[in-house]
Amino acid sequence: MAAALARLGKVYAQRVRGELDELTQVAAGLESEADVRPSLEQLHQHLHRIAGAGGTLGFKTLSQAARALEIEANGWLSQDVVALDVAQRRRFADAVATLVDHLSQCETAPTQAVAQAPSARTTAFGHGGKVAVWLVEDEIPLGEHLVHLLGQFGYEPRLYTRFDAVAAAVRDQCPDCLVMDPHSTAEDLGAVEALMTSPSFQALNCPVIFVSANGDFPSRMRAARLGVDGFMLKPLDIPRLVDRIGRILEERHADPYRVLVVDDDRDLAEHLRLVLSADGMDVDVLSEPEQVIEAVATFHPELVLMDMHMPDYSGPELATVIRHHDDLLGLPIVYLSAEQDRAKQIQALRSGADDFLTKPISDTELVAAVRVRAARFRQLANLMTKDSLTGLLKHARIKESIVRELARAQRTGHPLAVAMLDIDRFKQVNDRYGHAVGDRVIMALAHLLKQRLRKSDGIGRYGGEEFVVILPDCDLQMAQNVLEDIRARFEVLPFLHDGHEFRCTLSAGIASTGEHPEADDGQLLIAADQALYAAKHGGRNQIQVSPVL
Structure with missing residues (x-):
């Protein structure tokens, strides 16, 4: 960018030099004009622009000189009658003529500081992308269990048992997120600082989450001073960890403003x-x-x-x-x-x-x-537009998406599937464990949907524990396969409450344009809801499809 800004500065200098020559001629004419207001207004307008643009483009002394003349001209123009004697006109004209000297000084030594783009690296983060999550945990059974559960959410986890192994790996690779217990290995605590303060690791700009059995203030302060992005306590609540990873990565890899x-x-x-x-x-x-x-x-x-x-x-x-x-x-x-x-x-x-x-x-x-x-x-x-708990589209927005995608499907002739999902016996979860735990179950399913579906798919929280999924360019069989995968992954996720572990299941109903070619958006959604009703009454924890009309 520095080279581009330098070229732009040269182009601006050439243009403004011609502008200054014209202004010098206009200012010189002030001495002989009976009514100087029109020329003074023209001078004021150009001086105002040079004062602003010149300073931003790096021509600081030119900007300051033009600003002083602009203020002087504005003072005269604010009077009902502009009355300037010959000495004032001549002095002002001479000052305008010297602006070109300030331009020459700026061309020799521009003062504009050049902004630098932040370092970034390409990632596959997003719906359906493979997100690399590295774990540092020397208790191998626990580490393998975490690897399995993170894999259920669509992450690509990798287990390390030592910090020095991670330090060696990051020389030519980079995870999307690093999760580690700073006390988990036989290495001393200095190994954590050595890893996170090394130039090679800092250059990766990789988010780090500490998990620890010790949540006292000194431990948290140490994590803060190392620039850690999250701090969680053991025993680890996997859905909560997934939520934290998801939020960190969404912030880091959000679309450009x-x-x-x-x-x-x-x-x-x-x-x-x-x-x-x-x-x-x-x-x-x-x-x-x-x-x-x-x-x-x-x-x-x-x-x-x-x-x-x-x-x-x-x-x-x-x-x-x-x-x-x-x-x-x-x-x-x-x-x-x-x-x-x-x-x-x-x-x-x-x-x-x-x-x-x-x-x-x-x-x-x-x-x-x-x-x-x-x-x-x-x-x-x-x-x-988005649900505050899950970050998914709200009820009205997901319905708008169905209208839009159905119109596109009808226009292109490509298939479209719509599914409704519901967490089984969710009221019992709220009644037994409380609404805070229920919210974590909802968030876990939301993250699972975001990880396992494509970026082009629409996902919305329809209300409570009910979700709607829109699958463009997806026939009924493809939709069944995708949702069956999500159902199977969801039922093995462990949730924690006061040391007690429990699991949940989901039911889903699917409707597609292949089986409902004449259906409008409302009818397609009703058909998916009826299929969900059939799944609930068929024993729950299953996927049902809407029959052909």
């Missing part, structure tokens, strides 16, 4: 795109503001970053246009502008924007500001 940059200054917009993209964000640039609604509809940004002053449209005007659409009321809009008048900033925010960032802005500050605001929007969006 989508940011729409709206700015008529193409050089500045490209700089913003490079900086934000280097941090892993997905950035689209719009230099034609009148197309903002179309761009939002196709790109689906999680944040709009726009200039407040553009030639034909202002930021507040564009923000108002966006807010006219009900489905865009919650979309974050952040101004990035050289406007430093606090009263004008506040007035602009009243037009529907959420925040104001002032140019020039460092790369580091820009990335941090955008990331935290986009993350907040995603969190709120997830609260609206």
Whole structure:
């Protein structure tokens, strides 16, 4: 990215040099003009843009000099009548002419700090992906038991009995997650620090979960100082461990934040795109503001970053246009502008924007500001669409997905299967062990579904202990095989409560477009529900299919 930013700086320097030559001529004409307001307004507009873009692109001294002249011009323009004597006009014109000298100084020694992309590695994490989980446990029977159970959730577990063996393995391999008991091997505690503080291990950026029989404060503080991502106590609750692994990996491997940059200054917009993209964000640039609604509809940004002053449209005007659409009321809009008048900033925010960032802005500050605001929007969006306990789609959203996938199946002629799943005798689990334990059972099934199904499949919590699964491009036999695998894996999962171990089972019903070619989305779901009813009344812990209509 550094090379790209350097090339962009050269392009900007060439362009702004021509702009400064034009401004010098306009400023020189002030001496002979009877009415200087039009020329002064033109100068003010260009100085404002150079002050903001120049500083962000690394031309610090140019930005500062242009800012001082902009403030002076703004003071004159704020008067009802602009009355400048010959000395003031000449001095201002000379100051504009010297801006090119500041440009030359900046070209020699640019001051912009270059943001660096965080280290990352390719992973198969996601629905149906093989996630490598390494375990460090010297009690071999326990370790093998954990390997078996983690395998039921679709992970690829590997057991180690010594930390030095892990240190050797990570030289050319990397797990998606490392789970270890820091007291489990015959090695001293220094082996843990040696492993986790080694440059080779830190470069992997691998999440680590400690499991220990000792949960006192010093042990937890030691884990925190080593940067451990999770700390769990033995005896280990496997569904809870799986939940922790899943949440950590989902956060680390989430889709990139989508940011729409709206700015008529193409050089500045490209700089913003490079900086934000280097941090892993997905950035689209719009230099034609009148197309903002179309761009939002196709790109689906999680944040709009726009200039407040553009030639034909202002930021507040564009923000108002966006807010006219009900489905865009919650979309974050952040101004990035050289406007430093606090009263004008506040007035602009009243037009529907959420925040104001002032140019020039460092790369580091820009990335941090955008990331935290986009993350907040995603969190709120997830609260609206996803179940808070499982992270799966809510009732209404999964029904919308059925409508969408059924329309696609009918259009392409590909099969579609819909299944309803229900945890057997779940009320007894809640009554006997409490709702907190019941929630862990629900979360375990949710994680099992996410691990064993494809990323293209839809999964939703329909209500309580009931789930809906949408399987595009999947005929009835394929759906039966997939759900039978999930059923078999779920029934062997152990759940713990006060030292007591118990297990649960599930029942499921399937309906497909092959057997119900004329069914609409509601009828397909009803057919799956009827098949689930048959599974319950047929003895539970089984998969039933809806008969041909």
